[in-house]
Amino acid sequence: VDQLLQHIxxxxxxxxxxxxxxxxxxxxxxxxxVVNFTHGELYAxxxxxxxxxxxxxxxxxxxxxxxxxxxxxxxxALIELVLLRRLAGADIDTTMLVMIGAWIAMQNLEQFTWSGxxxxxxxxxxxxxxVLGPISVSWNRLFVFVVASALIIATHAxxxxxxxxKAMRATFQDRETAALMGVQIHRVHTATFAIGSGLAAxxxxxxxxxxxxxxxxxxLASLKAFAVVILGGLGSIPGATIGGFILAFMEELGAxxxxxxxxxGMGFLLIIxxxxxxxxxxxxxxxxxx
Amino acid sequence: xxxxxxxxxWAVLLSVPWWLSSLYVLHVLIMTGIFMIAAMSLNLLLGYxxxxxxxxxAFFGIGAYTSSLVSLGFTVxxxxxxxxxxxxxxxxxxxxxxxxxxxxxxxxxxxxxFKVRGAYFVIVSVSFAEVxxxxxxxxxxxxxxxxxxxxxxxxxxxxPGSFEFAFLRKPANYYLVLLVGSLAYLLIARLVHSRAGxxxxxxxxxxxxxxxxxxxxxxxxxxxxxxxxxxAGAAGTLYAHYVRIVDPDVFSFIYTVxxxxxxxxxxxxxxxxxxxxxxxxxxxxxxLRAFSIQPELQWVIYGVLMILIVYFLPAGIVPAVRHGxxxxxxxxxxxxxxxxxxxx
Numbered sequence: 001v002d003q004l005l006q007h008i009x010x011x012x013x014x015x016x017x018x019x020x021x022x023x024x025x026x027x028x029x030x031x032x033x034v035v036n037f038t039h040g041e042l043y044a045x046x047x048x049x050x051x052x053x054x055x056x057x058x059x060x061x062x063x064x065x066x067x068x069x070x071x072x073x074x075x076x077a078l079i080e081l082v083l084l085r086r087l088a089g090a091d092i093d094t095t096m097l098v099m100i101g102a103w104i105a106m107q108n109l110e111q112f113t114w115s116g117x118x119x120x121x122x123x124x125x126x127x128x129x130x131v132l133g134p135i136s137v138s139w140n141r142l143f144v145f146v147v148a149s150a151l152i153i154a155t156h157a158x159x160x161x162x163x164x165x166k167a168m169r170a171t172f173q174d175r176e177t178a179a180l181m182g183v184q185i186h187r188v189h190t191a192t193f194a195i196g197s198g199l200a201a202x203x204x205x206x207x208x209x210x211x212x213x214x215x216x217x218x219x220l221a222s223l224k225a226f227a228v229v230i231l232g233g234l235g236s237i238p239g240a241t242i243g244g245f246i247l248a249f250m251e252e253l254g255a256x257x258x259x260x261x262x263x264x265g266m267g268f269l270l271i272i273x274x275x276x277x278x279x280x281x282x283x284x285x286x287x288x289x290x
Numbered sequence: 291x292x293x294x295x296x297x298x299x300w301a302v303l304l305s306v307p308w309w310l311s312s313l314y315v316l317h318v319l320i321m322t323g324i325f326m327i328a329a330m331s332l333n334l335l336l337g338y339x340x341x342x343x344x345x346x347x348a349f350f351g352i353g354a355y356t357s358s359l360v361s362l363g364f365t366v367x368x369x370x371x372x373x374x375x376x377x378x379x380x381x382x383x384x385x386x387x388x389x390x391x392x393x394x395x396x397x398x399x400x401x402x403x404f405k406v407r408g409a410y411f412v413i414v415s416v417s418f419a420e421v422x423x424x425x426x427x428x429x430x431x432x433x434x435x436x437x438x439x440x441x442x443x444x445x446x447x448x449x450p451g452s453f454e455f456a457f458l459r460k461p462a463n464y465y466l467v468l469l470v471g472s473l474a475y476l477l478i479a480r481l482v483h484s485r486a487g488x489x490x491x492x493x494x495x496x497x498x499x500x501x502x503x504x505x506x507x508x509x510x511x512x513x514x515x516x517x518x519x520x521x522a523g524a525a526g527t528l529y530a531h532y533v534r535i536v537d538p539d540v541f542s543f544i545y546t547v548x549x550x551x552x553x554x555x556x557x558x559x560x561x562x563x564x565x566x567x568x569x570x571x572x573x574x575x576x577x578l579r580a581f582s583i584q585p586e587l588q589w590v591i592y593g594v595l596m597i598l599i600v601y602f603l604p605a606g607i608v609p610a611v612r613h614g615x616x617x618x619x620x621x622x623x624x625x626x627x628x629x630x631x632x633x634x
Contacts, residue, residue: 035412035413083597086601093340093342094600094604096342096412097550097554097596097600098596098597098600098601100344100547100550100593100596101592101593101594101595101596101597101600102593102597103593104544104547104589104590104592104593104596105589105590105592105593105594105597106593107589108586108587108588108589108590108593109586109590111586112584112586112587112590219543223416223417223420226413226416226417227417230410230413234410264420264424265420265421265424265425267417268417268418268420268421268424269421271413271414271417272402272414272417272418272421275402275403275405275410275414276402
């Protein structure tokens with residue numbers, strides 16, 4: 001039972017960052033109809049920015065985190081403006097191919113810039129973990145969980161309360177009608193992609209110091225984000241939030257009780273299972289064929 | 291004229307090992323040919339049914355692993371005290387099994403995943419390839435995991451002992467790849483010009499309309515996946531018995547991307563597209579290496595080229611050239627067909 005409790009706590013902490021990744025991806029797909037293959041590269045970008053500011057520039061850890069997220073937002077806006085703006089109205093396969101091209105270029109540029117050697121990032125947290133009875137949690141992971149939860153809540157508030165959020169929801173429901181009602185679709189797209197990218201960069205910046213930063217870290221992040229999004233239903237933000245936690249639980253329990261080699265495979269088994277049983281995902285209402 | 295140029299092309303293709311002195315270049319041609327076959331099989335799905343399979347390398351790898359394992363033999367414990375042993379079998383039999391196994395996987399994946407389309411199918415296919423890679427990496431008893439399968443035998447034909455021919459040297463392998471490639475080309479050409487092929491194109495263009503005139507959409511999609519997976523598996527078996535070492539890296543996503551680039555640059559939905567695209571992107575790494583460009587930058591160039599092709603040649607090289615050639619000949623004004631097909 002103690003072991004199970006520990007697994008549950010680990011899963012909760014990991015789930016927060018998976019949810020961050022998933023929300024960004026599902027936001028971009030729901031509003032822009034773009035399958036964002038660069039999502040994982042934004043995640044890696046966040047981790048490398050932490051490395052750059054903390055380890056190379058010697059900046060304050062919290063300041064570096066803020067900078068990493070803001071730079072992720074800026075990079076996302078840049079990708080949207082340069083690559084996607086001119087493809088507005090193109091079919092989904094065309095944008096997908098462009099995003100795959102961008103993904104390959106970005107990942108190899110990362111490898112070229114930072115070399116293939118994994119980089120570790122120092123944190124200001126004490127290395128003695130917080131022990132609560134049978135459970136122990138490192139302070140760093142606790143911090144990750146708190147920040148991730150705050151970002152998830154902030155995103156929900158942004159979508160549901162702000163004016164920009166209203167424009168995003170309107171675009172999600174019906175792009176043409178929203179445009180007729182005076183919503184600046186282009187600006188909504190740029191904002192959406194920037195926010196989604198910022199969330200991915202935040203996830204990378206948070207997890208980079210927990211693990212290490214390496215060039216292909218984005219691949220797994222992308223695939224996990226896809227798993228989370230399929231689980232919750234494409235375009236559903238509550239779905240992505242819960243999907244993130246479900247994936248983390250499956251991984252923790254799979255790694256703990258089956259085989260640690262299959263930890264990263266759980267997500268894919270989950271996707272295949274979901275598509276067999278309930279192809280619309282757990283939380284999407286709309287029909288997905290068409 | 292067309293007949294003559296076809297004959298000339300065949301003469302060139304068949305005579306390559308005679309006038310090409312560099313064995314290294316021949317090796318590059320063999321590898322390019324193997325990936326061209328894989329790209330041709332991807333084109334059947336991507337170009338003719340319009341479904342983007344980003345897990346295509348899974349079929350390639352399954353073909354390679356199955357063929358190697360059947361010809362090497364193996365013992366696995368499915369339960370702690372229940373082992374299954376397979377004695378080594380002849381290589382041609384292994385290759386056949388590799389193709390069948392890949393086709394079977396294609397059929398299963400098609401059955402499962404064509405409940406969904408578009409973005410969902412893409413993600414399912416990626417996930418499938420990743421699961422297969424993890425199995426290859428972790429099922430040590432069967433696949434040796436990262437230690438790789440070594441000393442894979444080469445293909446031998448004929449009667450053992452008396453008259454036997456081994457595909458050991460590069461020219462022999464070149465002809466083997468050429469033969470399999472031609473067969474794959476013929477099979478795909480026959481298929482897309484048949485009733486089934488017209489059904490596939492119909493559902494690529496307008497699925498609800500195709501369904502409404504009575505085309506069984508899922509059946510044709512599954513058929514296309516089965517054939518496509520089988521051909522990709524054939525390419526995988528050629529790879530295994532030519533390179534003679536197979537490790538989980540054959541499932542690398544980058545191979546799928548290479549195939550996708552070959553298809554879209556050459557022209558998806560054309561028979562010649564994957565061949566032209568395959569030739570360009572099979573030889574490009576060697577050209578870039580000659581300019582001593584690092585591999586990371588080579589992939590950056592690939593990525594950027596892919597984006598540029600989608601922007602400026604959305605239909606691919608073959609349709610663009612064909613269009614330009616016809617346009618010049620007839621001096622016809624540009625028609626509606628000149629609008630990029632990819633941007634609708």
